[in-house]
Amino acid sequence: MLATTTTTVAARYTGTARAFHWVLAVAIVCVFCVGLYAEGLPFSPSKLKLMNWHKWAGVSILVLSVARLLWRWAHRPPALPQRIEQAMPAWQRVAYHGVHQLMYVLFLAVPLLGWAYSSARGYPIVWFGALPLPDFVPVSASLAKTIKPWHGWAAYTLMALATLHVLAALKHQFIDRDGLIRRMF
């Protein structure tokens, strides 16, 4: 048991990868909650403030996710310990890779859809009120109406995958008791 723990600890993600993981995990959950809450508010100064914070945070998440992806390409994540991989049924191995890949797609897609929605609605994003970002879609009420549900559903999907990801990690920790979770601490 002690030997297993030592090998898994040795195969941890890099410090940078762990920092990206935890900072983005907290940021994504927060930005999702803010978006969900602010969306339902009546037009008011607080709604405007929250919505702008939501956009600024979303763009920050996009930038950090791109950086994270680049870091990941340069620093391959540790492979699953052989013992754990062999214990997994084939569908779990597919799900393991599939969920991670889809999450990365959504880390980029959700903010990009939000950005596009904001632009189409006629509100160009000015990052932290200081850096004007370009609009990559034209201002169009009909386009905004089309994009809005996509931004929402992509975000819900990301949250569903994140929940699955957390449940899987907890299953490894408390049911399989294989210490896999230590790779990210």
Add this chain to the structure above:
Amino acid sequence: MTPVLPPEPHSNRLKRRGVAGLCLALCLGSGLALTGWRANAQTVSPSQATQALVPAQSEITFVARQLGVPLDGRFKRFEAQLAFDPKQVARSHIALGIDLGSVSMNPDADVELVKPEWFNAGKFPKASFQSSAIKALGAGRYEVRGQLTIKGKAQALLVPVQLSQSKGLTTATGAFALKRLDFKVGDGEWSDVSLVGNEVQVRFKLTFTGVPPL
């Protein structure tokens, strides 16, 4: 129009003429008063009373900033009364009336801007500008001094105007900045200028018929 009346004593006829004249003067007077701004058209020669705004070739737009985000808006309906003679600039005059309910920015803002915190268009349907002095600066440039009234609050304003003429039309263009809180536009919880900037950039292009060559 002259009714056939039996001959009257001379003094009576004079009296009648006096009464008719008074009536005519009153009618003309109230007519001028009714046309409002046009009363000022008397300051220049009557031929220029035909100066009229061409709404299809005119626009009044503005840019407000919301947390640094520039948002464009415009007014769809406005009117202008011009009595402008390039040879008598000092005696020329312009007045504008802007229908605040015709503001158009984006679907969210359009609903809000007519509310009491913003334009209060129900109580103050129109913003107005009345010139008090026009100065020629040369090369088609002018300086128009006047009073801008929005939401019942009046402020002195100095506007640089560029005039250009083509095919019988005269176009006045210019831009100026105003501070929305001077007019209590965006009152109460909206008076936070870190959220909606105090400064609003206004641009205009007003096209008129009937202005004599510059």
